[in-house]
Amino acid sequence: MSKIIAMLITVSTLFLPSIIQAKPISIKVAYENNPGEPLDVVMRYWADLLNKKSNGEITLALYPSSQLGSKQDVTEQAMMGMNVITLSDVAFLADYEPDLGILFGPYLTDDPQKLFKIYESDWFKQKNESLKKKGIHVVMNNYLYGTRQIISKKPIRTVDDLAGLKIRVPNNVMQIKAIQAMGATPTPMPLGEVYPALTQGVIDGVETQFQCCKGKNCMSRQDI
Numbered sequence: 001m002s003k004i005i006a007m008l009i010t011v012s013t014l015f016l017p018s019i020i021q022a023k024p025i026s027i028k029v030a031y032e033n034n035p036g037e038p039l040d041v042v043m044r045y046w047a048d049l050l051n052k053k054s055n056g057e058i059t060l061a062l063y064p065s066s067q068l069g070s071k072q073d074v075t076e077q078a079m080m081g082m083n084v085i086t087l088s089d090v091a092f093l094a095d096y097e098p099d100l101g102i103l104f105g106p107y108l109t110d111d112p113q114k115l116f117k118i119y120e121s122d123w124f125k126q127k128n129e130s131l132k133k134k135g136i137h138v139v140m141n142n143y144l145y146g147t148r149q150i151i152s153k154k155p156i157r158t159v160d161d162l163a164g165l166k167i168r169v170p171n172n173v174m175q176i177k178a179i180q181a182m183g184a185t186p187t188p189m190p191l192g193e194v195y196p197a198l199t200q201g202v203i204d205g206v207e208t209q210f211q212c213c214k215g216k217n218c219m220s221r222q223d224i
Helices: 002-013 038-053 071-079 098-104 112-119 122-133 173-181 191-199 210-215
Strands: 025-030 058-063 084-086 148-152 166-169 185-188 205-209
Touching: 038 058, 071 084, 098 173, 112 122, 166 173, 173 185, 191 205
Parallel strands: 025 058, 025 084, 166 185, 166 205
Antiparallel strands: 148 205
């Protein structure tokens, strides 16, 4: 964890004039997860630790629940030079470096460590350099938030069970195409819109991590 914190501090200060200035530095961190979800808990830990390690000179201003917009919105803000960091996944980076989309393909590896090795490869380093030229700086790439799940109003035991179902997916090409290939109808939308969409019958199920769905109260639906 200390190594990750060091990475966060080092990369963040690259965008700022000088750490030795008297004026405190505040960095915005935006993400779509709700307060209390595991990612939010980690971010609050980081914010507290960074504040202590810098003697209050550097603070993280946290914006959970998509307060500053969707992942795409915040990524675009960062590319324009705004003071913001977002927690995202590689699938969204495929909008700016298409080849990276393959890293979010279903069943790519059976072990997270194998995936992390790809991030150490020359291939990924080349893609990362391309992202930097477009204004996107990857702070860390060994962050894993869990496996993907499909939670639905009806049991899904085989791929055939997905036929005709409207499944919420994040708004990126890889996940849209993957769900489409399985026979379902992909319905891109931010996590914050999932619960009302389920309630109103706009979608039949959700593709995301289990902890995200729980944080959005999807599990409180009696038909899920």
